Amino acid sequence: MTSVPPSAPEPRPEKMRVESLRAYFGDALALKGISMSVPERCVTAIIGPSGCGKSTFIRCLNRMHEVTPGARAEGAVFLDGKNILGDDVDPVDVRRRVGMVFQKPNPFPTMSIRENVLAGLTLNGIRPPDPARLVEESLRQAALWDEVKDSLDRTGTSLSGGQQQRLCIARCLALEPEVILMDEPCSALDPIATARIEELIHELRERFAILIVTHSMQQAARVSDFTAFFYMGELVEHGTADVIFTKPTSSRTEDYITGRFG
Amino acid sequence: MNRAHTDREYEGELRRVREQVLTMGAKVEEMLDAAVRALAERDSDLARATMASDQVINRLEVEIDGLCLRVLAKRQPVASDLRFLTMALKLVTDLERMGDLVVNICERVVELNEEPPLKPYVELVTMAEVAHQMLHAVLDAFLAGDVAAAERVIERDADVDALYASIFRELLTYMMENTRNIYRATRVQSIAKYVERIADHTTNLGEMVVFMVRGKDIRHSGRLPSRERGERKSGRPPVS
Ligand SMILES: Nc1ncnc2c1ncn2[C@@H]1O[C@H](COP(=O)(O)OP(=O)(O)OP(=O)(O)O)[C@@H](O)[C@H]1O
Numbered sequence: 034m035t036s037v038p039p040s041a042p043e044p045r046p047e048k049m050r051v052e053s054l055r056a057y058f059g060d061a062l063a064l065k066g067i068s069m070s071v072p073e074r075c076v077t078a079i080i081g082p083s084g085c086g087k088s089t090f091i092r093c094l095n096r097m098h099e100v101t102p103g104a105r106a107e108g109a110v111f112l113d114g115k116n117i118l119g120d121d122v123d124p125v126d127v128r129r130r131v132g133m134v135f136q137k138p139n140p141f142p143t144m145s146i147r148e149n150v151l152a153g154l155t156l157n158g159i160r161p162p163d164p165a166r167l168v169e170e171s172l173r174q175a176a177l178w179d180e181v182k183d184s185l186d187r188t189g190t191s192l193s194g195g196q197q198q199r200l201c202i203a204r205c206l207a208l209e210p211e212v213i214l215m216d217e218p219c220s221a222l223d224p225i226a227t228a229r230i231e232e233l234i235h236e237l238r239e240r241f242a243i244l245i246v247t248h249s250m251q252q253a254a255r256v257s258d259f260t261a262f263f264y265m266g267e268l269v270e271h272g273t274a275d276v277i278f279t280k281p282t283s284s285r286t287e288d289y290i291t292g293r294f295g
Numbered sequence: 296m297n298r299a300h301t302d303r304e305y306e307g308e309l310r311r312v313r314e315q316v317l318t319m320g321a322k323v324e325e326m327l328d329a330a331v332r333a334l335a336e337r338d339s340d341l342a343r344a345t346m347a348s349d350q351v352i353n354r355l356e357v358e359i360d361g362l363c364l365r366v367l368a369k370r371q372p373v374a375s376d377l378r379f380l381t382m383a384l385k386l387v388t389d390l391e392r393m394g395d396l397v398v399n400i401c402e403r404v405v406e407l408n409e410e411p412p413l414k415p416y417v418e419l420v421t422m423a424e425v426a427h428q429m430l431h432a433v434l435d436a437f438l439a440g441d442v443a444a445a446e447r448v449i450e451r452d453a454d455v456d457a458l459y460a461s462i463f464r465e466l467l468t469y470m471m472e473n474t475r476n477i478y479r480a481t482r483v484q485s486i487a488k489y490v491e492r493i494a495d496h497t498t499n500l501g502e503m504v505v506f507m508v509r510g511k512d513i514r515h516s517g518r519l520p521s522r523e524r525g526e527r528k529s530g531r532p533p534v535s
């Protein structure tokens with residue numbers, strides 16, 4: 034029983050580590066001390082009932098949480114061993130390294146597709162050396178290039194919802210991030226667009242650490258290597274998706290994923 | 296599956312699968328019981344009637360398979376529900392085979408009844424009764440999700456095997472004594488073999504109940520090299 038089963042993911046180095054993370058909105062405690070690790074080149078899914086703190090959690094991982102007035106975080110979030118919650122760390126730099134894709138596709142309405150892809154850079158005053166190439170590369174990686182290569186001057190908002198979401202992923206990729214956070218990226222998409230994004234996640238997984246928040250158990254089971262179940266601001270269970278979806282340890286997890294609520 | 300589903304229709308579908316599996320199990324039990332009586336009481340009519348009731352088992356198997364497939368497609372179950380449904384699909388296969396074996400017993404009983412009795416089949420009836428009790432107990436264990444009871448059923452398989460070996464030795468002496476005994480002795484031996492296989496299937500059911508409840512595969516325990524086992528060593532992420 035010492036050998037590892039053949040299909041087990043091989044151990045990956047740790048990209049991020051969260052230690053005793055507590056997140057507040059004013060006096061309200063939204064995360065009550067979360068500790069977990071995010072491995073390199075793996076997909077980690079965050080699941081749990083509405084309001085349990087999933088979005089708050091991933092927003093702490095790129096210092097987006099503190100943008101909300103009155104919100105603050107305690108504890109530590111290590112990125113490659115360095116605590117990014119430290120005062121000496123530039124949040125803008127963190128957000129470049131840890132990119133985020135939101136639930137609602139949110140391309141900038143007045144910008145063209147091309148401008149949207151570059152927006153993360155230009156808004157930060159960065160001029161890429163070869164913008165045309167970066168646009169093409171990012172759109173290719175986001176599996177959108179073939180559909181838009183002849184109309185890069187169209188506005189981003191003229192695309193379909195699924196295309197807009199891939200455009201947002203391209204915008205995130207143009208910043209050459211190391212970690213990608215996705216907050217319910219498919220909740221506004223049809224099954225085909227969802228399958229495209231999931232296929233894309235499989236590809237991106239080869240190079241990035243990915244965290245995805247989802248309300249779909251099937252999606253978490255399909256895309257994730259590891260799954261973490263949050264409940265009322267606490268991490269209840271974190272394990273391989275294989276185990277979580279066939280034999281979870283906690284009865285809380287079991288009740289939630291099988292649809293036995295309260 | 297201690298708590299009920301929030302979706303009552305889903306809950307109802309799972310309950311229906313459970314009820315149908317139990318109905319099928321009870322039907323096999325009933326058939327086995329009748330076959331043993333037909334043997335002990337030399338009742339060929341009962342044997343023939345029992346053979347006909349295998350139709351019911353076959354129909355139930357098809358019905359339960361269909362039901363499970365529909366629930367799998369519709370609900371995409373996970374965790375205990377997934378284990379329950381995949382085990383139900385396997386359980387019915389074993390139950391259906393057991394039904395076939397009971398039919399085989401009845402065929403041999405009819406053949407035996409056309410000859411004068413070889414001897415009273417006391418040990419054979421005992422063996423069949425043990426198999427019957429095992430089946431009854433494993434269905435109870437399935438209903439209650441009782442791992443300890445399922446494990447006790449699995450242990451009893453050894454008793455049946457021992458009884459089979461003893462019956463086999465006795466029949467050999469009959470056959471060696473007089474070649475005219477061979478026709479009947481081989482029939483009796485076949486019946487004993489069918490009962491022994493029924494007990495094996497019951498043991499499979501016991502293993503399925505354990506997997507359903509615990510999520511732990513106990514089949515071929517200790518006999519497979521560990522990397523071939525379906526079981527995951529640990530559910531922990533690689534680094535934590
Ligand atoms: N801007 C805010 N101000 C005050 N409280 C907030 C704010 N945003 C979230 N909260 C609270 O923090 C807790 C966690 O919210 P969060 O958005 O992280 O949940 P979630 O798990 O992402 O839920 P959902 O699945 O509905 O998106 C909730 O109790 C919520 O009410």
Ligand SMILES: [Mg+2]
Nearest residue numbers: 087088089216
């Ligand atoms: Mg959220």
